[in-house]
Amino acid sequence: MTGLDRYQDPLTIQRVLHSTTTIAIVGLSGNELRASHFVGYYLKRHGYRIIPVNPREKEILGETSYPGLADVPVPVDLVNVFRAPDALPGIARETVAIGAKALWCQFGVINEEGARIAEDGGVSVIMDRCLKVEHARYVGRMHWLGFNTRRITSVRSGLQ
Numbered sequence: 001m002t003g004l005d006r007y008q009d010p011l012t013i014q015r016v017l018h019s020t021t022t023i024a025i026v027g028l029s030g031n032e033l034r035a036s037h038f039v040g041y042y043l044k045r046h047g048y049r050i051i052p053v054n055p056r057e058k059e060i061l062g063e064t065s066y067p068g069l070a071d072v073p074v075p076v077d078l079v080n081v082f083r084a085p086d087a088l089p090g091i092a093r094e095t096v097a098i099g100a101k102a103l104w105c106q107f108g109v110i111n112e113e114g115a116r117i118a119e120d121g122g123v124s125v126i127m128d129r130c131l132k133v134e135h136a137r138y139v140g141r142m143h144w145l146g147f148n149t150r151r152i153t154s155v156r157s158g159l160q
Helices: 003-007 010-019 035-045 085-098 112-120 131-138 141-145
Strands: 022-026 049-053 078-081 102-105 124-127
Touching: 003 124, 010 124, 010 131, 022 035, 035 049, 035 131, 078 085, 085 102, 085 112, 102 112, 112 124
Parallel strands: 022 049, 022 078, 078 102, 102 124
Antiparallel strands: none
């Protein structure tokens, strides 16, 4: 696999989804209109323990918010990132330091250095994918409806 494909492997995505119970969401917003809030709400509703990581908030979605990953007092399986790509190397270092098993970077959060830091620390990396969308595809309703296609698009194929 080359480029981003190596960070979007369906088997890795499924393994991470099925082995995760606790998710630290870096950049989770208390604003209900933000994508991070909606994803956090969805994940909590589907049985994951979510831990907000946002120094500007005290509580989000009924959960205590922590200023950084190092401040989280419980083991974390997955770190989900809603931050700018240039923040990823530091977040990857923290992810390795806390012993998380996986680093999930949402759409547009692409940083090769951050991915390399995480991988060198033994952390699985998924990049430029939405955790909510992939959960729905492989575990949730989309899976049961038969939409397990690896790709969701509104672009029509060449056939008309």
